[in-house]
Amino acid sequence: xxxxxxxxxxxxxxxxxxxxxxxxxxxxxxxxxxxxxxxxxxxxxxxxxxxxxxxxxxxxxxxxxxxxxxxxxxxxxxxxxxxxxxxxxxxxxxxxxxxxxxxxxxxxxxxxxxxxxxxxxxxxxxxxxxxxxxxxxxxxxxxxxxxxxxxxxxxxxxxxxxxxxxxxxxxxxxxxxxxxxxxxxxxxxxxxxxxxxxxxxxxxxxxxxxxxxxxxxxxxxxxxxxxxxxxxxxxxxxxxxxxxxxxxxxxxxxxxxxxxxxxxxxxxxxxxxxxxxxxxxxxxxxxxxxx
Numbered sequence: 001x002x003x004x005x006x007x008x009x010x011x012x013x014x015x016x017x018x019x020x021x022x023x024x025x026x027x028x029x030x031x032x033x034x035x036x037x038x039x040x041x042x043x044x045x046x047x048x049x050x051x052x053x054x055x056x057x058x059x060x061x062x063x064x065x066x067x068x069x070x071x072x073x074x075x076x077x078x079x080x081x082x083x084x085x086x087x088x089x090x091x092x093x094x095x096x097x098x099x100x101x102x103x104x105x106x107x108x109x110x111x112x113x114x115x116x117x118x119x120x121x122x123x124x125x126x127x128x129x130x131x132x133x134x135x136x137x138x139x140x141x142x143x144x145x146x147x148x149x150x151x152x153x154x155x156x157x158x159x160x161x162x163x164x165x166x167x168x169x170x171x172x173x174x175x176x177x178x179x180x181x182x183x184x185x186x187x188x189x190x191x192x193x194x195x196x197x198x199x200x201x202x203x204x205x206x207x208x209x210x211x212x213x214x215x216x217x218x219x220x221x222x223x224x225x226x227x228x229x230x231x232x233x234x235x236x237x238x239x240x241x242x243x244x245x246x247x248x249x250x251x252x253x254x255x256x257x258x259x260x261x262x263x264x265x266x267x268x269x270x271x272x273x274x275x276x277x278x279x280x281x282x283x284x285x286x287x288x289x290x291x
Contacts, residue, residue, distance in 0.1 A: 163188025187218030
């Protein structure tokens, strides 16, 4: 929330990085180039992911109602500053890879279904002091409400990192929807499958169960054309973001059939450029997605 990490990269100045000034400067460049702009709010002093959802130091001692207020205020102030600078995002992602919740332990969600990864399963089962879905939902609703108030035209997205695991995705979605969490789309991370067809099955089941929600792949690297085509096989598939775009992960392998990128040219610069050129135009929602 303070826009900096205590563990700064080597050579980094003492000034905050990824703070509001740096974010606005970069967002202006993106807007000037005519690109779609997506903003993810991590709600942490450092990178948030499935293994790390630490509160910002400034929020660490806040009672839960104040923590909810802080999420709303930080979201509103950040988006208002970007809008005032002419750099408002087109899409806002509330939290990064929040499969197991956010702002731990208050908004943490213990794992109830095995992921297939024993290391992940050990770390997320039977978590003492976890706030569960009720508190996770309250935190999400605070961020979503602030985004909706500040940028009513922006698409609002939540992020689940297990795009290969339909039972976990279904439980996560159902719990949030039952608690009144309203958003436009779900973003998935899709780096690896346990078995060939996991992504395809999850996307197909998602569309059948949540026809009023869009979906997209917020992070993926290997099998770029394959994943992209899976998303666009569905009318409410919005597209995807390659992470990290200069790393061609097909060269190192990831999951079943790791070295195949669909119809792309394996390991070639030309194939990567073709995939990236297609992906850059994908994240313009096709309309009609309920907020």
